[in-house]
Amino acid sequence: MAYSDKVIDHYSNPRNVGTLDKSKKNVGTGLVGAPECGDVMRLQIEVDEATNTIIDAKFKTFGCGSAIASSSLATEWLKGKSIDEALAIDNMEIVEELALPPVKIHCSVLAEDAIKSAISDYRVKNGLPALELAHH
Amino acid sequence: MLKLPIYLDNNATTPLDPRVLEAMMPYLTEVFGNAASRNHPFGWAAEEAVDYAREQIAKLINCDSKEIIFTSGATESDNLGIKGVFEMYSQKGNHVITATTEHKAVLDTCKHIEKLGGRVTYLPVDEKGLVSLADLEAAMTPETILVTIMYGNNETGTIQPIREIAKIAHSHGALFMTDGTQAVGKIPVDVIADGIDIMAFTAHKMYGPKGVGALYVRRKNPRVKVTAQMDGGGHERGMRSGTLNVPGIVGLGKACELARLEMDADTLRLSALRDRLEKELTTLEESYINGSVEHRLPHVTNISFKYVEGEGLMMGVKDLAVSSGSACTSASLEPSYVLKALGLSDDLAHSSLRFGLSRFTTDEQIDYAIGHVKEAVTKLREMSPLWEMFKEGIDLSKIEWAEH
Numbered sequence: 001m002a003y004s005d006k007v008i009d010h011y012s013n014p015r016n017v018g019t020l021d022k023s024k025k026n027v028g029t030g031l032v033g034a035p036e037c038g039d040v041m042r043l044q045i046e047v048d049e050a051t052n053t054i055i056d057a058k059f060k061t062f063g064c065g066s067a068i069a070s071s072s073l074a075t076e077w078l079k080g081k082s083i084d085e086a087l088a089i090d091n092m093e094i095v096e097e098l099a100l101p102p103v104k105i106h107c108s109v110l111a112e113d114a115i116k117s118a119i120s121d122y123r124v125k126n127g128l129p130a131l132e133l134a135h136h
Numbered sequence: 137m138l139k140l141p142i143y144l145d146n147n148a149t150t151p152l153d154p155r156v157l158e159a160m161m162p163y164l165t166e167v168f169g170n171a172a173s174r175n176h177p178f179g180w181a182a183e184e185a186v187d188y189a190r191e192q193i194a195k196l197i198n199c200d201s202k203e204i205i206f207t208s209g210a211t212e213s214d215n216l217g218i219k220g221v222f223e224m225y226s227q228k229g230n231h232v233i234t235a236t237t238e239h240k241a242v243l244d245t246c247k248h249i250e251k252l253g254g255r256v257t258y259l260p261v262d263e264k265g266l267v268s269l270a271d272l273e274a275a276m277t278p279e280t281i282l283v284t285i286m287y288g289n290n291e292t293g294t295i296q297p298i299r300e301i302a303k304i305a306h307s308h309g310a311l312f313m314t315d316g317t318q319a320v321g322k323i324p325v326d327v328i329a330d331g332i333d334i335m336a337f338t339a340h341k342m343y344g345p346k347g348v349g350a351l352y353v354r355r356k357n358p359r360v361k362v363t364a365q366m367d368g369g370g371h372e373r374g375m376r377s378g379t380l381n382v383p384g385i386v387g388l389g390k391a392c393e394l395a396r397l398e399m400d401a402d403t404l405r406l407s408a409l410r411d412r413l414e415k416e417l418t419t420l421e422e423s424y425i426n427g428s429v430e431h432r433l434p435h436v437t438n439i440s441f442k443y444v445e446g447e448g449l450m451m452g453v454k455d456l457a458v459s460s461g462s463a464c465t466s467a468s469l470e471p472s473y474v475l476k477a478l479g480l481s482d483d484l485a486h487s488s489l490r491f492g493l494s495r496f497t498t499d500e501q502i503d504y505a506i507g508h509v510k511e512a513v514t515k516l517r518e519m520s521p522l523w524e525m526f527k528e529g530i531d532l533s534k535i536e537w538a539e540h
Contacts, residue, residue, distance in 0.1 A: 003451065011451055017519050034537030035522060036482030038445050038471070042521035060521040064447035068519065113538075 003065055004099035010069035015076050018058040020044040028122025030114040039063030039107065041071045043114035045078055045086070047122055054078045054086055059114075066104040070094050070111035078115065083122075087131075089115055140455045142501045146341075147290050147318060147436060147492035148459065152387075153343035159390040160345065163383035171380045172371060182382045189389025196392040197316075197335070198326040199352055205372045206385055209349035210317040213336030214241040216351050216376060217313050220362025221282045221334070222249045225311075229279030233310075235259045235267050235296075236477040238286050241336075242315055246284075255279070263479045264428035265294035272301060276308040283312050287319035287335075291461065291474040291490055292427025293436030295319070302331030311360060317341055321395035322433055323403070327352055333360050339384065343495060344391030348384030351376075398495070406493050407434035409502050413491060414439065416506040420513055422526070426461075426475055426488060435493040438475075440484045443523040444516040446471075449489060452512030456505055461488035483522075 003011070020027045026047045033040040039062060046056040057075035061068045073094060078086055094100070094108035113133065120131035143151070163185060171186045173179025190201035207213045218232065234246050236258045246256045257275045259267045267285060276283075283305035288295045298314060305312040313334035319325055320335070321342030327335060338349035353375065354360045361375075368377030414437045417423060422442040438461070441449065446460030461472035471485035480488075489509070493502075517523040525532060 011448075014519060019524065031521065032538055035486075035532060036537075038447070038482075038486040040521055040537070060519055060524060062443065062448075062520040062522045063445045065451040067445075068448060 006073075006098050007065055007069040007100070010072040010098070011065040014059075014068060014072040016056075016058050016072065016079075017060060019060065020046050020056065020058050025125050026122070028118040028120070028125065030117025030119075030121060032113045032117055033063070033067075033110050035062065039067045039110060041067065041110055041114045043071060043074060043111070043118050045118045045122060047083065049126075052083050054081050054083070063107065063110075064104075066098065066100055066107040067110065069098050070100070070107045071114060073097060074111045074115055083119055086115060087119060138500055138504055141457050142455060142505060143457045144491045144493065144497065144501075144505060145457045145459055146494040146497075147293075147490065149340045149346065150343045150494050151496060152345055153391065153394060153495070155394060156344055156387045156390045160383045160387045163386050167382075169382075171382055172369065182380075185382060185386050186380055189385045189392075192389035192393040192396075193350060196325075196396045197320060197352060198328050200355060202373075203327075203352055203355050205351040205353055205375050206380055206388075207349045207351055207376055208347055208381070209340070210239075210315065210336045210338035211241040211349075213338070213349050213351040214239070214315055215245050216362055216365050217334045217336055217353075218242065218245045218282065218284060219249060219365050220375070221311060221313070221360075222252070222254055223363035224361050225281040229277075229281045231255045231257070231277055231279040231281060233257045233259060233272065233275050233280060233283045233285075233305075235261060235285050237261050237265055237289055237291075237294075237474045238284070239290055239315055239317065242284060242286065259285075261477050264431070265289055265292050265426075265474075265478050266428060266431065267296060267301070269297065269300050269304060272304050276304065276310065278308075280305075280308055280310045283310050284314065284334075285312075286315040286317075287325065288316075288323070288433045288436075289427065289474065290318050291459075291472060292438045292478070293318070293433035294427040295323070295431040295433060297431075298330050298332070302333075306331060311358075318433060318436075321392065321399070322435060324399070327354070333358070334362070339388035339391050342391045342395050345384050345387040348381050348388050350388065402495050403434045406495075406497070409497060409499065410435055410437055410491070410493055413437060413493075413502050413506060417509055420510060423513075424484065426478060426480065436491070438488055438490045440475075440480065440488040441513045442484060442487055443520050443526055444487055444513055446486050446488055448516055449487070449512060452516055453489070453505075453509055455508055459490040459492075461485045461490070 057078040059071040091108035091112040169178030169182035171182040194201040302312040320337040335352040340346040426438040475485040
């Protein structure tokens with residue numbers, strides 16, 4: 001299949017690959033997907049508690065090029081956003097930005113799930129109720 | 137200068153050998169007659185070329201030239217063999233035995249005859265991809281009319297114990313058919329010594345043109361007949377109507393001749409290249425060869441690189457044309473049913489690459505492929521959360537994954 005230039009760019013030069021210290025209270029981790037489905041994403045955010053702003057984001061993804069690109073793009077978008085702004089990221093924005101074909105929409109859905117899952121983890125660590133996560 | 141990308145997907149199709157093209161050319165231009173035209177030299181020339189091709193093919197598989205039925209390719213041949221036997225021998229029985237790792241051309245044809253009232257047994261395979269002779273023996277019934285088991289597998293290259301399977305089929309009065317698509321022209325296939333009654337094969341897997349194949353149908357001991365699935369002018373002894381594809385048939389004939397003459401040298405060179413590729417790539421941690429290493433086509437290897445996903449890996453090895461057992465491109469997300477039949481977990485099946493070498497593959501290309509794959513696997517593992525967990529000693533099977 002032909003990948004868009006943006007997918008190829010994120011795949012070839014992924015932004016923010018890595019691991020944050022999940023023992024820290026201000027780091028939220030989301031791990032979504034399953035190996036047998038062919039994609040697993042781990043997305044982490046580090047939050048400045050004073051301003052409620054995401055100051056760092058890292059990912060690691062097992063999956064196809066579109067899955068890697070979706071999570072790489074997500075980390076780029078997350079940095080500098082407030083928690084509420086991050087929660088508002090919709091998978092269709094990822095689809096549009098990366099020009100994902102219909103068979104790859106699930107990659108963007110997974111990235112959105114990973115964002116919400118990381119935020120939920122951060123909330124729980126800080127004594128707030130978990131988010132109601134949609135299961136795809 | 138190395139030309140990129142490098143084609144290593146020769147189980148899908150092979151390039152046309154220039155010598156085959158050369159043999160075909162006159163029949164695409166001035167010698168255009170219909171091989172069934174008996175009244176003029178145009179027809180005679182075409183018929184002569186077809187007869188010569190039959191001889192070339194017969195020599196390769198050790199049969200009589202009259203036992204070759206030309207078709208459009210292996211899929212049609214598989215259809216004609218299975219459906220043709222099912223119709224022709226319906227008085228005798230309605231049971232067919234095959235295996236779960238067959239090509240879709242066989243499996244879907246078997247599904248079709250099930251709808252027509254046939255009964256089909258799909259034999260499982262072991263972790264090497266081999267069917268069990270004991271299972272086959274146990275599955276045979278008085279109603280069994282056909283056992284159809286492929287010669288060499290298209291995904292793993294695993295070669296089935298053809299002679300033993302044929303013996304069991306015959307001892308119960310059933311016919312033995314094999315899908316020889318990947319094997320014919322690559323390894324010695326002898327229909328007499330192997331006990332094959334019907335065999336499907338095609339030109340484009342052995343450096344011939346696409347759109348032409350054949351079905352071998354035994355004429356004595358026993359005399360086998362298949363009911364035509366294409367009605368018309370009664371060509372090919374009434375088993376397959378339709379004007380013969382003369383240039384294609386000439387190409388198939390030439391491809392078979394070259395295969396016969398060059399098989400030993402090709403096998404020696406390709407198996408050494410394949411072994412080197414495989415040895416180098418399996419120096420990567422957590423890499424596994426799929427299928428049988430002992431019973432295998434000489435030009436094929438299928439390797440799973442755990443903790444990287446096949447499609448992502450294919451994108452990383454963009455300078456190579458290879459196939460993956462990951463079907464993430466299709467909407468189903470289902471990994472290869474062949475690898476799953478070997479007992480591979482879904483994640484290992486998703487992580488596989490298939491390499492198919494050809495007569496035209498060079499040492500230099502394999503050197504490049506080794507470095508390119510190693511680099512891509514290493515890069516993707518650094519990006520893989522599963523690899524990180526594995527390195528930390530986390531048991532991935534103990535994690536509750538959110539299925540989606």
